[in-house]
Amino acid sequence: MRIRLAVNGRAQDLEVASHALLLDVLRDVLDLKGAKRSCDTQVCGACTVLVDGLAVSACTYLAVEADGRSVLTVEGLADGESLDPLQRAFLDAGAVQCGFCTSGMLLTARALLRENGAPTRDDVLHYLRGSLCRCTGYRKIVDAVLTAAETAR
Amino acid sequence: MSARPLRVVGHPAPRVDGLEKVTGRARYVTDLVLPGMAHAKVLRSPYAHARVTRVDVARARVRPGVFTALSSADLTWCEPYFGPAFRDRPVLAIDVARHEGEPVAAVAAVDEATAAEALELIDVDYEPLPSAITLEEALGPGAPLVHTGEPLSGHFADLSTLRPQPGTNVCHRFHFERGDTVTALAGADLVVEDTYRFPPVQHVALEPHAVLAAWDETGALTLWASTQNPYSVRVELAKMFGLPLARIRVIVPHLGGGFGSKTYAKLEPLAAALARAAGRPVRLAASVPEAFQTVRRCAARVGTRVGFRRDGTLVAVECAADYDVGAYADIGPRVVQKATYTATGPYRVPHVKLDARAVYTNTTPGGAFRGFGVPQLAWALESLFDVAADRLDRDPVDLRRQNFLAHGEEFAPGDTPIDGKLEESLGRAAEAIGWTRAGAADRGRGVAAMLKASVAPSVSEAIVRLHTDGSVSVLASAVEMGQGTRTVLAQIAAEVLSVPLARVTVVQPDTAVTPYDQTTSSSRSTAMTGRAVQVAAEDVREQLVRVVAEALGVAARDLALEDGAVVAPARRLTYAEVLVLRFGMSGGELIGRGVIAPGRTAAPLGGSTPFWEMAVGAAEVSVDEETGAVRVERYVSVADVGRAINPLLLEGQDEGGVVQGLGHTLLEEMLYADGHLLNGTLLAYRVPRADDAPPALECRFVENADGSGPFGAKGAGEGSLIPVSPAVANALARLTGVRFRDLPLTPERVWRALRARGR
Numbered sequence: 004m005r006i007r008l009a010v011n012g013r014a015q016d017l018e019v020a021s022h023a024l025l026l027d028v029l030r031d032v033l034d035l036k037g038a039k040r041s042c043d044t045q046v047c048g049a050c051t052v053l054v055d056g057l058a059v060s061a062c063t064y065l066a067v068e069a070d071g072r073s074v075l076t077v078e079g080l081a082d083g084e085s086l087d088p089l090q091r092a093f094l095d096a097g098a099v100q101c102g103f104c105t106s107g108m109l110l111t112a113r114a115l116l117r118e119n120g121a122p123t124r125d126d127v128l129h130y131l132r133g134s135l136c137r138c139t140g141y142r143k144i145v146d147a148v149l150t151a152a153e154t155a156r
Numbered sequence: 157m158s159a160r161p162l163r164v165v166g167h168p169a170p171r172v173d174g175l176e177k178v179t180g181r182a183r184y185v186t187d188l189v190l191p192g193m194a195h196a197k198v199l200r201s202p203y204a205h206a207r208v209t210r211v212d213v214a215r216a217r218v219r220p221g222v223f224t225a226l227s228s229a230d231l232t233w234c235e236p237y238f239g240p241a242f243r244d245r246p247v248l249a250i251d252v253a254r255h256e257g258e259p260v261a262a263v264a265a266v267d268e269a270t271a272a273e274a275l276e277l278i279d280v281d282y283e284p285l286p287s288a289i290t291l292e293e294a295l296g297p298g299a300p301l302v303h304t305g306e307p308l309s310g311h312f313a314d315l316s317t318l319r320p321q322p323g324t325n326v327c328h329r330f331h332f333e334r335g336d337t338v339t340a341l342a343g344a345d346l347v348v349e350d351t352y353r354f355p356p357v358q359h360v361a362l363e364p365h366a367v368l369a370a371w372d373e374t375g376a377l378t379l380w381a382s383t384q385n386p387y388s389v390r391v392e393l394a395k396m397f398g399l400p401l402a403r404i405r406v407i408v409p410h411l412g413g414g415f416g417s418k419t420y421a422k423l424e425p426l427a428a429a430l431a432r433a434a435g436r437p438v439r440l441a442a443s444v445p446e447a448f449q450t451v452r453r454c455a456a457r458v459g460t461r462v463g464f465r466r467d468g469t470l471v472a473v474e475c476a477a478d479y480d481v482g483a484y485a486d487i488g489p490r491v492v493q494k495a496t497y498t499a500t501g502p503y504r505v506p507h508v509k510l511d512a513r514a515v516y517t518n519t520t521p522g523g524a525f526r527g528f529g530v531p532q533l534a535w536a537l538e539s540l541f542d543v544a545a546d547r548l549d550r551d552p553v554d555l556r557r558q559n560f561l562a563h564g565e566e567f568a569p570g571d572t573p574i575d576g577k578l579e580e581s582l583g584r585a586a587e588a589i590g591w592t593r594a595g596a597a598d599r600g601r602g603v604a605a606m607l608k609a610s611v612a613p614s615v616s617e618a619i620v621r622l623h624t625d626g627s628v629s630v631l632a633s634a635v636e637m638g639q640g641t642r643t644v645l646a647q648i649a650a651e652v653l654s655v656p657l658a659r660v661t662v663v664q665p666d667t668a669v670t671p672y673d674q675t676t677s678s679s680r681s682t683a684m685t686g687r688a689v690q691v692a693a694e695d696v697r698e699q700l701v702r703v704v705a706e707a708l709g710v711a712a713r714d715l716a717l718e719d720g721a722v723v724a725p726a727r728r729l730t731y732a733e734v735l736v737l738r739f740g741m742s743g744g745e746l747i748g749r750g751v752i753a754p755g756r757t758a759a760p761l762g763g764s765t766p767f768w769e770m771a772v773g774a775a776e777v778s779v780d781e782e783t784g785a786v787r788v789e790r791y792v793s794v795a796d797v798g799r800a801i802n803p804l805l806l807e808g809q810d811e812g813g814v815v816q817g818l819g820h821t822l823l824e825e826m827l828y829a830d831g832h833l834l835n836g837t838l839l840a841y842r843v844p845r846a847d848d849a850p851p852a853l854e855c856r857f858v859e860n861a862d863g864s865g866p867f868g869a870k871g872a873g874e875g876s877l878i879p880v881s882p883a884v885a886n887a888l889a890r891l892t893g894v895r896f897r898d899l900p901l902t903p904e905r906v907w908r909a910l911r912a913r914g915r
Binding site (some may be wrong): 035038039044049077081097102104106111130135139141144 | 171174179237360363411414444587637639805806809812813836843849
């Protein structure tokens with residue numbers, strides 16, 4: 004099937020199978036490897052990308068559903084060499100360890116801050132329930148999201 | 157050269173691989189693509205134990221898009237068994253499948269979908285056999301035998317003493333004793349004893365195991381593997397294919413978490429065999445459910461008996477531990493003996509008798525997992541310490557303090573003396589949790605301590621290269637799996653050579669390029685690999701000084717390194733200028749080498765631990781009496797690390813360790829029914845989420861620069877996890893009066909216990 008979508012601000016015109024998953028199209032067709040495959044069941048959040056600003060699990064989202072929409076992946080977060088406040092905050096706070104969850108965490112946090120520019124710690128905890136990290140114990144991730152929210156205000 | 161303040165070491169530098177990770181550019185195995193690469197899928201046994209009477213891959217092999225389909229019958233051209241302790245694990249099941257999920261056949265095809273479809277064309281006949289799933293089933297009279305033959309020994313000298321018990325499921329026994337526990341316990345004023353259970357749990361590294369294998373035109377093999385041990389994987393493959401070590405290259409990109417799950421060969425032998433048969437590169441990437449079928453923590457049943465005098469002095473410990481190592485030994489026997497050796501924890505115990513068994517069962521193989529067998533034993537000992545404190549009417553903190561091994565005291569004859577100050581860790585943890593202050597009535601507090609040895613003997617080598625522009629390459633084979641080793645190694649080289657951190661690049665592990673390192677595990681990289689990097693950088697520093705001393709005719713002692721230059725009393729030469737002096741042109745490089753190889757000793761396990769990992773945990777908990785849900789409201793971890801090379805990364809390590817420990821304490825358990833794993837997916841197996849972490853979590857460090865590692869550092873990263881279960885259970889016991897012996901402390905288990913208490 005033919006789909007037209009914007010990925011990280013760039014128009015894409017793609018021929019995809021009707022059952023193709025957005026994650027596979029991003030990783031294998033567009034060579035955007037930042038979104039990661041892990042649980043395949045919408046639990047871990049490693050594959051999270053934004054579709055029209057909303058966080059979705061690309062591992063279970065059909066590519067054809069993205070037709071006519073705008074997709075943001077971690078590769079599109081920074082503005083050229085200038086990092087998004089979330090990326091900056093994750094680096095500074097030590098919120099990154101192995102990095103496998105990082106793309107999904109960043110995009111989930113981006114969706115949160117789009118909805119709520121001044122989240123409380125509980126808001127962040129609630130929002131991150133769909134994003135697993137096995138390395139950090141989460142504290143530094145939550146701190147980073149709160150810091151980024153402050154920076155952006 | 158005189159000591160000067162540290163400029164890079166000890167500072168909370170952001171991680172050197174951070175930028176690539178926040179921009180999505182960091183590459184993991186499954187992000188790599190080779191021309192012509194095939195994708196593999198594995199057909200796995202649906203039975204816990206079955207005779208495999210027929211495997212027919214013919215229909216799969218001829219399916220369009222399939223490059224190869226293999227069963228064990230096809231692996232006649234290689235050694236079909238592997239394993240670090242025993243070579244008891246077949247690449248593909250041979251005659252018998254010994255656990256659910258064991259690989260029986262495999263396919264490589266143009267894409268994953270074709271490979272998955274081809275698996276359905278493979279015919280396998282199974283004859284189910286009686287299985288042993290639990291320790292009780294495996295150790296009972298007439299138990300089904302998981303293995304019936306004598307396994308071949310693996311490749312580790314310290315495991316040359318493995319003692320399988322023929323005709324049983326015991327694949328190794330470990331015994332250690334000193335003094336006379338029988339007399340000591342008979343004369344003790346108080347003896348506390350009980351049996352504690354620790355569940356089988358999985359690492360859940362977010363990146364499941366993955367390998368990309370390719371044979372080149374010369375018949376050499378290259379793998380990009382998610383492994384913590386490229387050099388051990390190389391040994392396994394050399395044996396398997398009869399190749400010289402030099403013709404096998406194992407490259408390790410970023411790992412998406414390890415925690416022990418990626419130690420020793422896992423899928424690498426199968427990927428290499430498929431690539432050879434397919435005649436093209438093959439990627440084999442496990443799913444999360446397949447990771448649950450590949451490795452897990454060894455479950456354990458631990459019977460511990462502790463004797464005290466009335467004044468609180470510990471006189472004797474007896475411990476009998478059975479570890480469930482699953483269907484194949486993996487590194488289980490070493491887990492069992494190394495952990496049991498320290499079953500007495502950080503205490504002075506004159507009379508000791510320790511017995512442990514590694515027991516085969518028809519379940520996922522048990523192997524290394526952060527803590528390496530110690531969490532299972534600390535769960536028992538540290539719980540019993542609080543039971544004893546109660547019976548002796550003593551404060552649990554005081555009772556521990558009274559019995560701690562002192563700095564410099566012998567742990568066991570021939571082994572490294574205690575190299576930290578436990579009382580300092582305990583004091584700081586108690587103070588931070590407010591131990592002596594009255595707490596809220598609905599909160600309980602508990603403490604626990606731990607001591608763990610690192611693997612010994614072991615070897616780490618490093619090479620440091622100083623280039624003509626004054627930048628530095630560090631070649632070392634410690635694997636970056638999130639713990640921050642690249643950053644720490646870069647900081648060490650930058651410190652010794654007086655260059656900014658940004659001028660140092662740590663090369664990714666590659667057995668063709670980066671020198672030997674035994675393993676990235678056992679919290680050893682900072683101390684051992686880090687020390688090798690320090691020595692290699694000092695070698696370069698001495699070469700720099702020698703060149704300048706000779707050229708200027710000044711004494712080496714009058715020269716110093718400062719901001720990328722060698723400084724003489726009247727002159728300052730940048731490294732670029734020094735290299736021109738040395739080589740007569742802008743070319744060439746200075747190469748330094750560091751080798752850390754302490755060798756065998758008279759210590760009980762054959763090598764002296766390079767450092768002792770020591771930590772104390774303190775928990776404050778609440779419980780919902782209606783639901784049994786336990787909440788850890790505050791947690792403090794204090795680890796004795798000698799020196800924090802990077803406090804920011806170290807704090808991250810220990811915070812992650814605490815929350816991972818909360819996983820097996822409150823949530824996690826692999827559940828089996830009729831030989832089948834019921835919850836081998838992330839839908840069914842609950843690991844901690846952000847809202848499960850303690851609202852207040854503090855990780856602190858004792859730094860007395862008393863370690864054998866660089867700048868006085870010791871290893872860290874496992875210590876924070878180990879006290880979590882007993883600290884939480886001790887807090888819960890002080891709050892509710894109920895003592896728990898089985899993990900995890902699920903709401904149901906806690907609710908039932910609270911009801912049984914009669915409240």
